[in-house]
Structure formats: C-alpha cells, structure tokens
Amino acid sequence: MKAIALQQYGSADDLRLIDLPDPKVGPAEVLIRVRAAGVNPVDWKLAAGGLDALMEVRFPLVPGWDVAGVVERVGPDAREFSVGDEVFGYIRKDWAQAGAYAELATANVRMLAKKPRGLGWAEAAGVPLAGQTAFRSLKRAEVGAGDTVLVHAAAGGVGSFGVQIAVALGARVIGTASERNHEYLRSLGAEPVTYGEGLADRVRALAPGGVDAAVDFVGGDAVDVSLGLGVKPERVVSIANPEADAKGGHWVWVRPDGVELADLARLIEDGKVTVPVERTFPLAEAAEAWRLNQQGRTRGKIVLTV
CATH class of the missing domain: 3.40.50.720 (NAD(P)-binding Rossmann-like Domain)
Incomplete structure (x- = not known):
C-alpha cells in the first residue's frame, strides 16, 4: 500500500510517500480502505517528538488518527461491522505507528462508528478527534x-x-x-x-x-x-x-469511543451538527496540508483524500 511516513522524528519537510506492507488484521479489528484522513495539530506535534514522554512511537511512522473509509476485511471476533460498511473513527492505538495517512488502516471495532448518512468522505474524516x-x-x-x-x-x-x-x-x-x-x-x-x-x-x-x-x-x-x-x-x-x-x-485527553462517536453521528444526521471543511489535499500533498494547519488560521477542517 501507499502511505505517508517519516523514518524518524521530523517536520513536514520529512514526510514521504512510500510503499509499505498491507497491515495485518488482528482480533476485534477491521481493515479499512481509507477514503479520507483528517489532519489535526497533534499529527505534526507527534511527528516532531512532542508526545515522546506520553506514548511509544515506532518508525516508519504513518501519522493520522482521523479516518473515514470502507471496511475491506473483518478480523476474528469483529462482528460489529461487515465488509462494505462505511465507517469513520478516531483510531489512536496504544502506540503510534500505523495511522490513517495511507491507503489501508486497521482499527479496533471499539474505535469506529457507521459513517453518518449523507455525509461526504472529507466531512466524515474531519469529525472524530x-x-x-x-x-x-x-x-x-x-x-x-x-x-x-x-x-x-x-x-x-x-x-x-x-x-x-x-x-x-x-x-x-x-x-x-x-x-x-x-x-x-x-x-x-x-x-x-x-x-x-x-x-x-x-x-x-x-x-x-x-x-x-x-x-x-x-x-x-x-x-x-x-x-x-x-x-x-x-x-x-x-x-x-x-x-x-x-x-x-x-x-481532558479524548479516548477512542465508538459509542460516543455514534451519538455524534446521530446529531449530524439530524442536522444539528455540520462539519465545515476548509480545504482538501491529495495524500501525496500531506506536507502542504501540515503547513496550512500549522498556521492556525483555518476555520474548518483540513482533510487528505485517498
């Protein structure tokens, strides 16, 4: 699969589009064909080493904790979702390595919810975190x-x-x-x-x-x-x-919670919450997306399309 990755702590200048093996799908996990990945300040702060005291980081590091996509494979005892389901989620794991800036990503079922009906991929990827x-x-x-x-x-x-x-x-x-x-x-x-x-x-x-x-x-x-x-x-x-x-x-340090995300999805479906997207970038232009995000002046979300 194609993915954006860093080989060591660094900045937007160090992001590279590389080939990586497809991720393995463990128990209670699903494999997601990524359609969009949200960009958040924590992504580039993590890449710069800013969370080194809080969590383990492994390289090559694929950033990104916001994902929206389609379930492509279901792991053992992951009955909450089926192949073809459109999902979104905040997929922060216990260590940072295999994030959402990729064609494929895995997530525990507890991190995910069904994508709100009628919501575009970019908007969905801007919601979770x-x-x-x-x-x-x-x-x-x-x-x-x-x-x-x-x-x-x-x-x-x-x-x-x-x-x-x-x-x-x-x-x-x-x-x-x-x-x-x-x-x-x-x-x-x-x-x-x-x-x-x-x-x-x-x-x-x-x-x-x-x-x-x-x-x-x-x-x-x-x-x-x-x-x-x-x-x-x-x-x-x-x-x-x-x-x-x-x-x-x-x-508060938010934790992945699919039940809470499903509650938020219902508010979106009911028209009570909208998702403004400032700009989208193709995956290969992740560095430009980071530079825009670092300016801190955007009103809506910045999203990578995959």
Whole structure:
C-alpha cells in the first residue's frame, strides 16, 4: 500500500510517500480502505517528538488518527461491522505507528462508528478527534438544557463542534473568538465575545446571571478566567491546560469511543451538527496540508483524500 511516513522524528519537510506492507488484521479489528484522513495539530506535534514522554512511537511512522473509509476485511471476533460498511473513527492505538495517512488502516471495532448518512468522505474524516474532544469536554462539564456555557476558542476546529453540540444539548453558548469570526459563531448558534484583555467583563455583560460551565479549547489563561467568572471548578474543562486538574477542574485527553462517536453521528444526521471543511489535499500533498494547519488560521477542517 501507499502511505505517508517519516523514518524518524521530523517536520513536514520529512514526510514521504512510500510503499509499505498491507497491515495485518488482528482480533476485534477491521481493515479499512481509507477514503479520507483528517489532519489535526497533534499529527505534526507527534511527528516532531512532542508526545515522546506520553506514548511509544515506532518508525516508519504513518501519522493520522482521523479516518473515514470502507471496511475491506473483518478480523476474528469483529462482528460489529461487515465488509462494505462505511465507517469513520478516531483510531489512536496504544502506540503510534500505523495511522490513517495511507491507503489501508486497521482499527479496533471499539474505535469506529457507521459513517453518518449523507455525509461526504472529507466531512466524515474531519469529525472524530475534534468532534469527540468537544463532546467529551461538554459531558465532563455536565452541560445540559438551560445552562450558560462559555466556549473558549469557539471558532476553531474543536470549538466549532463544541458550540453546535452545546446548542443541541439545549445550552446557551457564549463563544470567544476574534471579531472576524463573530458572524460565523452566530451562524452556529453562539453569542460571540472578543477574546483578550477584558474578556471577563465582556462575558459578565452578556451573562449578568453568571456562567454555569466553561470549556477551554485554547489554553493560556482561559481556565483562570473561567474560575474568575464564578464557574464551579468541577465544571471547568480544558484540553490545553494540564493545570486544570490541580485547580479543581478537568484536563481532558479524548479516548477512542465508538459509542460516543455514534451519538455524534446521530446529531449530524439530524442536522444539528455540520462539519465545515476548509480545504482538501491529495495524500501525496500531506506536507502542504501540515503547513496550512500549522498556521492556525483555518476555520474548518483540513482533510487528505485517498
């Protein structure tokens, strides 16, 4: 099979399209013919050695944890799916090596769900990591109907999902973003507020009755601002600040969960969550996709088509 890989830790300049053996399909696994693979910041951070202290990395390294494709083969005791099923998933394994930037990828059945009906391959590949991160963060913050929730970095990849999911849960959403993204946030159902100095005062003006929960998708002082607004620590969740735990909140590292992904798929099928795709690249141009992703200015997802 063809795959994008690195032979050692490196950058976009070190990505190469190479031939690799087709992956073996173990118990409770399926082999997926990849149609699209989502690009996330963790992909190039992993490749640069940024997660070396957290997980084992083996080379050649094929990046990519977001996949959408068709089940081509079913391993022993993998009855949840059949050959021909259209699936998507967040396929992070216990070590990093055989990712989604390839013609073929394997995944444990617990990582996958059926692709939402009517959703394109590129859109489907843009959902799993960002969508599940937002979903898990909101669940950990116990966001529900009638809550006012503050979403930090609401116009980003994770934030865009967070806003839509919170609205679908019946919450009022206040989202931080630059002014150029305010209209975009309104289109998702959020009340926008400009981030930066004076943020807390601007949030208080919008929600004089207080904020019930906060999810931080950017880092920096977002956790401190949320606590300063009177949000109970146990309802403050961050994906970017490990110190959230020490302050009584939660630092979330999303885990593969096909059941949760299926719940998200139903929201997509019901029209409550949409998946904006900023740009697609062919697999061979993965380096260009990384360079665009590293700019941090895209509103929608970046996806590789295979």
